[in-house]
Amino acid sequence: MRYVEEFRDPQAAKALLSKIEKVTAEIGATKEKPIHIMEICGGHTHAIFRYGLDRLTPEGIEFIHGPGCPVCVLPMSRVDECVQIAEKDNVIFTTFGDAMRVPGTRKSLLQAKADGADIRMVYSPLDALELARRNPDKEVVFFGLGFETTTPSTALSIQQAAREGLPNFSVFCNHITVPEPIKVLLDDPYMVLDGFVGPGHVSMVIGIHPYDFIAQDYGKPIVVAGFEPLDLLQSVLMVLEQIRDGRAEVENQYARIVPEHGNPVSIAAMADVYQRRPSFEWRGLGEIDSSGLRIRDQYKAFDAEEKFGIGYAAGQRSVQEPDGCECGAVMTGRIKPTACPKFGNGCTPEMPLGALMVSSEGACAAYWQYGGRRAVEAAE
Template sequence: MKFVDEFRDPDKARHLVKQINRLVEKIEITRHRPLQLMEFCGGHTHTIFRYGIEQMLPDCIEMIHGPGCPVCVLPMGRVDDCVELAERPDVIFTTFGDAMRVPGSKKSLLQAKAEGADIRMVYSPLDALALARKNPDKQVIFFALGFETTMPSTALTVKQAKAEGIQNFSLFCNHITTVPTIKAILDSPDMQIDGFLAPGHVSMVVGEQPFEFVADTYDKPIVITGFEPLDILQSIQMVLQQLAENRHEVENQYTRVVPKAGNAAALSAVTEVFELREFFEWRGLGSIDHSGVKMRSDFAGYDAERKFQVA
């Protein structure tokens, strides 16, 4: 398949692995302990496991798998809130399919659906808005979650609902942000991570600038990375090249998708609809300051937390 097979070429992979092996010999750290590189994004982790990339790397490189799956890090309390909303008789609760099985303290959305709650899987927030148009006698709630990648589509859907005057549509907002979370990881007293693979799809929206603090403040190399196996290997090679040259910069391996400044239209929509929360809880990580967003007061009528008084 054009533009896919090229990034899965075994010969190119072997060439990159040879470069990686040559570079680690030049890095002083590897003489004392394993070199620890973190891929933040769950999509990267999937590629690493699917293609056996860890097995291709020298023993002195240890991949640390980051918290980059917004479904996996959703805390039980927020799932409980979803179930409570979904079980209201006047509600159609809509969600992406991968959130259906996430356990709450008592049940998942899938279990609530089996017990009779009107919970429907959708492919986009626009599908939920279409349901609101078709069911004016029901309150349609969209379970909004994901990193900056999915925030623009949610924001634009809310703007569309407001423009059309659709009053029976709202969001239960659980969007989370990458930068405060990376900072929390870097501030951990036990942190020994030597370099980062930055999330490609998030960067497509936010650009390179938000990650500059990793290099400027913490002196760590960080490379914005695509999702094919050669993307991962090349990004590891780029991080190692920086370490070998004693550099720490933001570099963009995923140039075919990620513009330096991100997507201005997407960022504008996100800024118009959302603002940072004071803190947000992550499953397994606890509370992280400013790591989630909520809806601005101008869109309070489309905020399920306000509309249904979610605690």
């Protein structure tokens, strides 16, 4: 397939791996003293395991799996509030499919649907808008979830609802931003991070400069990367070369897609519709200042938190993780998924306990899908 196969070329991969091995040796990294590179995005985590990059790269490189999966960092309290809205009379609750099975304290959205709530999977907030048009006697709520990648589409849908005057459409806004949790990880004295592979799809929207603080304030290199195996290998090489040369810069490996300053139309829509929350709770990380977005007052008619009196509008409560679930430790890179006592032992894709096993981008799901029983046996 043109434009895909060229980024999966075995010969090109071998050439990159040879260069990676050479630079790793020049740095002096070994299995006992590795270079720790965090891939922030869950899509990168799955690509690393799908293509076996963790086994092909030298032992002197250790991949740390970051919190880059919006479903995975969704606190259980927000799932509870989704269910609370969905179970109200006269509500059609719409959501992306990967959020359906995330467990709350009482049930998941999928279980609430089985119990009779009108919950529908959609592929875009535009689908929710159309449902609102077709069902004027129903309150249609869209579960706005995701990083900067999906944030503009929700903003544009709210603008469209305002233009049309759709009083029965609202958004339960759970959009969050990537740079803020990276700072939290870098400030954690227990974290050992030498460099980052940054999420390309996020930078398609915001550009590369929101990551300048990583290089300037913390002296760590970051390379914004694509999602094919050669993208990732080249990005790892670029990080290693910066470390070898004593540099700390923000580099753009994904320049064929990512503009330096992002997408101006998307940025303008986000600025118009959203403002920063003082703080927002992340699963495994707790409350992080200015990391969440809320709908501005001029659009509050389309804010489900205001309309239904839930969430931060009503004083959101925090909820503890289930006993034995170590999603938080996995997302912060403290442990590998197989070190969680519930991995494969009460938490599997068929019966997930934590969000990292539910999400298609979760680290635990990646270990299970591409390691299977071997991953469980390695943990025992």
